[in-house]
Amino acid sequence: MVKEFECRSAGVDCPFMVRDENENELTSLAQQHVKNTHQKNMSRDDVLRTARDV
Ligand SMILES: [Zn+2]
Secondary structure (H helix, E strand, C coil): CCEEEECHHHCCCCCCEEEECCHHHHHHHHHHHHHHHHCCCCCHHHHHHHCEEC
8 A cells, every 4th residue: 555645735835746555664754854854753643643644
């Protein structure tokens, strides 16, 4: 099952989007982006709650 995380879904006006079928990878890519680009920390739960199945 592939999950998709979009910054937009997290309420940030940013075109970043990542798709991955591996939850751990998706989480770490999203966390890195949010930290580096938005100086915010998202927990794994936050990322997975925001992500949707595609
Ligand atoms: Zn972003």
